[in-house]
Amino acid sequence: MARFPTLSILIKTSSSSSYINLSTIFAKRLFNPTRGNATMGTKSRNSTIFYHLKNKRLDEARRCFNEIRTPDVSLYTMMIAGYCQIDRIDEALQMFYKMPVRDVVSWNSMMKGCIYCGYLEIARKLFDEMPHRTVVSWTTMISGFSKFGQIEMAKEFFSKMPSKDTAAWNSMIFCYCSYGRVEDAYNLFRNMPSRNVISWTTMISGLDQTGQTAKALALFQEMRSSGIEPTSSTFAIVLTACANILALDRGIQLHTHILKLGYELDPFISSTLITFYARCKQINDSVKVFQENSNTNVVMWTALVSGYGLSFDHEQALAVFRDMINVGVVPNQCTFTCALNSCSVLEALDKGKVIHSKAMKIGLGLDVFVANSLIAMYSKCGNIDDGVIIFNKMRERNLVSWNSVIVGCAQHGRAEMAFQIFNQMEQANIQPDEITFVSLLTACSHSTLLEKGRFFFELLKNHPGIQLKLEHYACMVDILGRSGKLEESEEFIKKMPIEPNSLIWLTLLGACKVHLNAEIATRAAEFALKLDPNCSAPYILLSNLYSSLNKWKDASRIRRVMKEKGIIKQPGRSWVTLRGSRHEFLSGDISHPLIKKIHQKLEWLNGKLKELGYVPDPSYALHDVEDEQKEVMLSYHSERLAIGFGLISTVEGSTLRVMKNLRVCGDCHSVIKLISKIVSREIIVRDSCRFHHFRDGNCSCGDHW
């Protein structure tokens, strides 16, 4: 990096008619410091200050500033702005009050600085104190109120200001848009005396951000028709709108337009294009945009990481993250969020841990966004304890932090901990939202806590500002059903103020299976199938229920109907991730290279199981339609193959993590409890519903699953 500004800046000295390069002056000062101050002209001293201000080196700027006997108003103003930009508001204010003369620009600057540093009240005081106000003073205050959500104050100032220019109108439009009041914004937009490209761009963005993307694009067309040229900001916004509704062709047209105007290397445009193509499932075009821009920055890299994530290629997302680190680009909060999200989806605990340590090194380990992602990552990778540790360490938390840790506890069967954290949340005066309640109710259903469930549902119903959603009802149906209150659960569905979906009925059906109630189950299955005729779950659940009741004829009738309708059950799959690679097993799978050793291990385990008095429950073997055809024995269910593989491939005593796409079968659940005792290891199984922690012959779900 050059220490001084390059040759582009030339100044004319007073003593000579020739032009002298700035760096020569700096060099002179550097090599001859004793002469420097005395011989330096005001102009060059100002240049030095500008240079330091630009690089945010305020102390050095101040040293030069102090050498000037009578700095003019503008120099003071620049120093003030410089202090504010690096959050040194006290020094800015001191300097402001020390100035011999203040003009309207310095007042406005000081107000802006206060707002930037979060001191709206001081800005307001300055506004009231200042001798003369211009339209800029008023507009500065309007954006200040807007920034802190004081819309009514912004409105009041806007109506009171003696004259308004376009920028003033724009700031009020932006204020409304920022808080979702697009109608109000649109009224102003239509009624303002003259509109510039910023007015149009602001309005387009406001419409898009409130989900009115079609209107936003129409407004863009109208803007074009009225002869206004878009700027790079406009393009960024309109491209985002296209991405939101996956309007690929429209976006490609914009891309052409962007190339014509030469905006393609603008970093804002590049990153927007990357995301646009990724969302439209054209990741190769994202890569092209990235590669064609030689000035990549952290946002563009992040856009590519997230782009691969949007394309469900999380392996590649993490590869891009690694490349980025290798070329020396420093990730920020957003990059970590994307990369950790990919780890969560891949359930790649090891990679997640590596990224966690990177974040800590950079000092972002407890950043609220990064920590939230870490909580989710640890929880989804089966390690809720580390998620809770991070949550407890956080100094700043937002609603997402609370929700992430509560949902994590719920999914891992830590109901008590979820409730405790919720209590803390209430004590901290943090308002819960829909997701908080889904998590709490999930915790109740996973541990079958009927009274607690009723309590939270009542709390939710009476909570102002929270709308009850299908998920809440589904949880309550589950809680009632699992508690054996099948009739009440069915009544509850019938009294729901919103239309139940198939999931609601399936939930009731699942509970009927647990409590072997064929009558309600039949009705629930009918409703579920009416709403989603091609779903296999009602057939499977009903057939399994009949099998458990030894009603073999009914069971096979259901399976026959299912076959006739061509409805296929999703095959059961289980997998273990070891050193970054995934080992997946289907039921009765013999394709794994270590299958012989796996079978040996399982046979050895079967012997030990028998010694413990375990008798297989044959009814579970009949539950699986596909298994029946393949003559697969219970002991070769996919989860057991995965566990057998895990046991022979990992260190004795270490925790084993297994993932499954469906719910763990009842027989396997009993067996895995015993296996955890036999091999003295913790086995964590994540099935389609939740996490099971098997340890010493027990499971964290307490058999409520």
Next chain:
DNA sequence: GTAGGGTTAG
């Protein structure tokens, strides 16, 4: 190079 209005990654 003294002040106000719109933009990118999640």
